[in-house]
Amino acid sequence: MTLSPTYRRAARLAGAVLTGAALITACGGGTDTVPAVPTIPVVTGTDIPVSATTSAAGAFAFVNTLAGVADNTAEPLTVGSAMLATSETDEPTAL
Numbered sequence: 001m002t003l004s005p006t007y008r009r010a011a012r013l014a015g016a017v018l019t020g021a022a023l024i025t026a027c028g029g030g031t032d033t034v035p036a037v038p039t040i041p042v043v044t045g046t047d048i049p050v051s052a053t054t055s056a057a058g059a060f061a062f063v064n065t066l067a068g069v070a071d072n073t074a075e076p077l078t079v080g081s082a083m084l085a086t087s088e089t090d091e092p093t094a095l
Helices: 005-027 050-053 055-067
Strands: none
Touching: 050 055
């Protein structure tokens, strides 16, 4: 039994489509895992890190990161009743 040219062409096209679909599906593999971004614990109900309320060095580091941001369109921070830590004994930190 021989196939007519039309059926042969259709069979080749179907084979090419199936092969292409198999290749595209095989290339879609890989890992979808994203490296975990470390979360910084914040004071409940605020955007202030706990470290900024427990040590003067932590408070300075937090304020220093805020001062380095030049984006004036960012959302305002929720401060709530959080108080930045101070110290009477630590040496001043250089800017």
